[in-house]
Amino acid sequence: MGKKYNLETLEIVVIxxxxxxxxxxxxxxxxxxxxxxxxxxxxxxKYVPAKLIVE
Incomplete structure (x- = not known):
């Protein structure tokens, strides 16, 4: 496992x-x-779970 997965499709956040x-x-x-x-x-x-909202 580890870094062998392709992570190019993930959003990149620079701090x-x-x-x-x-x-x-x-x-x-x-x-x-x-x-x-x-x-x-x-x-x-980081895993950011989906959220539910009511409009």
């Missing part, structure tokens, strides 16, 4: 954590930080 305000500046020198890459990339498969 980005952006720094804002004071977090954008280095605590040591005060210079503005720049993005240098992705620290972690992982894929999690």
């Amino acid at each position: 980005e954590h952006k720094l804002e305000g004071e977090e954008l500046n280095c605590k040591e020198c005060g210079e503005e930080l720049v993005e240098i890459g992705i620290k972690s990339k992982k894929e999690i498969i």
Whole structure:
């Protein structure tokens, strides 16, 4: 089983954590930080069950 299944048809959700305000500046020198890459990339498969609603 495992990753042998074709997951290309699944919806992909990308989660980005952006720094804002004071977090954008280095605590040591005060210079503005720049993005240098992705620290972690992982894929999690989540099951979202169908829901019933009344209109």
